Amino acid sequence: MEGADADRPPPSCTDLFLGFLGLGLMGFGGVLPMARRMLVEDRRWLAPDQFTELLGLCQFLPGGNIINLSVAVGLEFRGVAGAMSAILGLILGPTAVVIGLGVLYDQYKDDPTLRHIFMGLAAAAAGLLVATAWKMLVPLRARPVTLGIVLLTALAIAVLRLPLLPSMAVLAPLSILATWRLSR
Template sequence: MSERPSLTALARTFNQIALASFGGGLSAWSREILVVKKQWMEDGEFLSAVTMCRILPGANQINLAVFVGVKFRGIPGALAAVFGLTLVPVLIVLALAYFYFQFHQVPAVAGILKGAAAAAVALTLSMVFKTGKKCLVGLVPLLLFLAVFLMNGIFRWPLLACLSLLAPLALAWAWPKKLKP
């Protein structure tokens, strides 16, 4: 990791993430910018932060902004990151809400969104390949990966049900084996 980012850098970076995610794929964009481009955190820390932010109540991406903001700059950092993530999107959504409730129409961008969504799915898939290459080595992690995909993605079990089954197995597998000093 390079230097501790400033409050402005935190706000600007999360604003960048928010605006890039037109059509979806916020998690993939977060990794693209926080891990690859800015190198503020490594994949291991990023992935565990993502899962913690999913388990805790609240919108995942806002939670991640709080988490990253606190890590570098405490409470002011969290506020800066959340502000950066939400300010412009809130203004956009307000404009859309005004337009929608005034004219009773969804702005005609359906085609553009279809294309952007196809690419956002692709960015999310490429994140699976890139992070999977590093952590899906060996039989146990591969099985954990497949099990959680089936349960949550195909069978649509709630997240908590999946994790209460699989997290203990994952922790038992990953617990450091060496004796403590």
């Protein structure tokens, strides 16, 4: 995979570990927006369309999107060692923080102020998700068929509330077929 900045050497295992460690420590409940910023805009390891394509694959695979993405990026640049570096960076710090916060939450879970804090955090996370979705749509604007699939997916999941797995089982092959037919 060619990165966004072809003159730069690929990231080392240490770079991958530290990059994903930073993501893991900053992004509770909303790492995806920060992952795109780190990978595409800040470190320029991936071009915007590369990020969108890789994330599309990672969303289709079982497991968490950001976990799949860390493994895929690490694997792409440094093989198995890179994949291990990226995923360990992503999960080590947050795991320790979550365990500590879980202990505190257990003691103060009935506090109304804490409930209000969580409502505010949920709103901020939703805003980050919408902003990232918008940025991911930009590279697709020249592909009307792809945008149509995006619209169909949003309609199926968000409006019609169809189950995710059957929707993806229909829409993913449709998307692949449409993209393949148009690229010939």
